[in-house]
Amino acid sequence: DTAVSQTPKYLVTQMGNxxxxxxxxxxxxxxxxWYKQDSKKFLKIMFSYNNKELIINETVPNRFSPKSPDKAHLNLHINSLELGDSAVYFCASSQRRGEQFFGPGTRLTVL
Amino acid sequence: GESVGLHLPTLSVQEGDNSIINCAYSNSASDYFIWYKQESGKGPQFIIDIRSNMDKRQGQRVTVLLNKTVKHLSLQIAATQPGDSAVYFCAEFYTGNQFYFGTGTSLTVIP
Incomplete structure (x- = not known):
């Protein structure tokens, strides 16, 4: 029974989509x-979100936006994709402060 | 984009030897630390944690040491096995739910 799941596992798309x-x-x-992990394995926090507060890493372009339909879901929407967006994106969850449970990752490739 | 100019530290050890992975943390106010293991193609997974009121904590084959004086954290893996090959991240927590992931260390176990 998967604790944190992500879909799709692989995503290949064209620039601008x-x-x-x-x-x-x-x-x-x-x-x-939501985290972004580049090819050198650096793990960068993009957003953290609970039902009260969205914290955005200031280095994240505004083309990226988290959307939470309910407490159990946090989707990541990306506008006008660029080559540099290619990476593995990880979703995670935690109960307040402490251990985060990570999803399996989504490998995004922008052509 | 990419983490330009930075490289993932690497460590190679012989199977059966002990491994020591180091992490220098940045914030003297950090009061909670976690080590994560990320196997190839998977998300990071919790290994062990330690609070700042402790200087050592042991798990199964793993020991975390905390030296607050020099802001240093280490993960020791006893009798390293091929299945320990992974990237290891330390994470520090401070002020509410703020946290930071270190750059990671790639451990390769040589059979």
Missing amino acids: DKSIKCEQNLGHDTMY
């Missing part, structure tokens, strides 16, 4: 996150 990555957690956690 708009795409979304979905994330769901069944752990009942309050907070969810």
Whole structure:
């Protein structure tokens, strides 16, 4: 029974397109996150979100936007995709402060 | 985009030897630390944590040491096995739910 799931696992698209990555957690956690991991394995926090507060990493372009239809879901929408957006994107969740449970990742390739 | 100019530290150890992975953290106010393991093609997974009121904590084959004086954290893996090959991240937590992931270290176990 998967705790944090993401779809799709792989996403290949053209520059300029708009795409979304979905994330769901069944752990009942309050907070969810999106990370970007580049080819050098650096893990960069993009957003953290609970039902009260969205915290945005100031370095994230506004082409990226998180959308949360409910507490168990945090989707990532990306507008006008660029080559530099190619990376693996991870969703995670946690119960307030502490251990984060990560999803399996979505490998995005922008051509 | 890419983490230009930065490289993932690497560590190679012989199977059966002990491994020590180091992490220098940045914030003297950090009071909670987690080590994560990321295997190839997967999301990071929790290994062990430690609070700042401790200087050592042991798990199964793993030990975390915390030196607050020099802001240094280490993960020791006893009798390293091929399945320990992964990228290891330390994460520090401070002020509410603020946190930071380190750059990671790639561990390769040589059979």
